[in-house]
């Protein structure tokens with residue numbers, strides 16, 4: 001019930017405006033968000049790099065309303081890529097297509113994506129296209145396939161809570177598109193997504209095993225201990241070289257596991273968000289674990 005409440009609040013524009021301009025914002029968000037600026041995001045990437053952790057830098061933003069905002073988002077990500085190149089860190093960038101103007105049309109979105117992909121390809125890194133709600137799944141995958149054909153340096157994201165994902169995994173594996181597998185963070189109807197968490201978890205394990213066997217550089221994106229243990233055991237069973245897959249986690253979550261995996265010689269990449277448009281991302285993190293509210297409230301009072 002609380003999950004649903006946080007997810008519906010995450011779409012409330014008035015609350016978003018209020019929260020993102022609040023003077024308490026930084027105190028509230030610092031556990032999950034690197035800071036407001038690219039410099040803050042890069043500082044976290046450099047620090048993680050020193051601990052042997054790879055990163056996916058995410059300039060926060062989604063559902064922009066004008067072409068000017070979409071073009072500005074594209075420019076920001078090109079700058080982020082240039083900062084990554086200057087720092088010499090092994091980082092990808094993670095983006096959302098609604099940040100690039102998907103609500104304004106596929107062509108607007110593709111136009112804004114091309115400079116980002118051109119920059120990433122020239123640097124030998126990758127653009128990870130996050131998956132948003134099912135309102136966008138089909139169009140997102142069409143654009144992923146097109147960027148894969150034009151530039152090659154894309155990673156798709158698929159969500160284990162959707163019934164369709166098994167088919168999408170097979171199709172993207174056939175095309176050689178790298179996939180980040182996650183459980184899924186949006187509110188979806190029962191005719192599109194498994195309503196019970198136990199079924200989502202079972203489907204995740206099944207798809208993860210397919211990806212480890214047949215995928216191209218798959219990323220296992222989860223903080224679920226049972227999933228991490230199973231992934232390690234299955235990769236060992238298959239005698240997979242750890243260079244052929246990676247674990248991904250979100251900044252601020254399960255720090256001990258991040259370190260443990262690195263010490264075991266596994267590739268670990270942290271998703272590092274930065275920027276002022278933090279509210280929807282932050283509310284999805286509360287929805288995943290409502291107990292975070294208690295933790296954040298204590299932090300705020302202490303500060």
Ligand SMILES: Cc1cc2nc3c(=O)[nH]c(=O)nc-3n(C[C@H](O)[C@H](O)[C@H](O)COP(=O)(O)OP(=O)(O)OC[C@H]3O[C@@H](n4cnc5c(N)ncnc54)[C@H](O)[C@@H]3O)c2cc1C
Nearest residue numbers: 130131182183184185221222223224248249250285288289
């Ligand atoms: C790198 C990365 C990228 C992602 N990209 C996308 C995307 O593009 N699209 C999308 O829909 N979703 C995305 N997600 C979110 C994902 O779909 C899940 O909502 C989220 O990861 C929680 O699922 P879980 O696998 O960690 O398992 P869960 O079963 O939800 O959690 C397992 C355990 O992990 C810890 N944990 C999980 N979430 C939190 C939290 N917020 N705060 C504190 N502890 C927590 C808790 O200890 C919990 O018991 C991404 C997740 C990761 C790690």
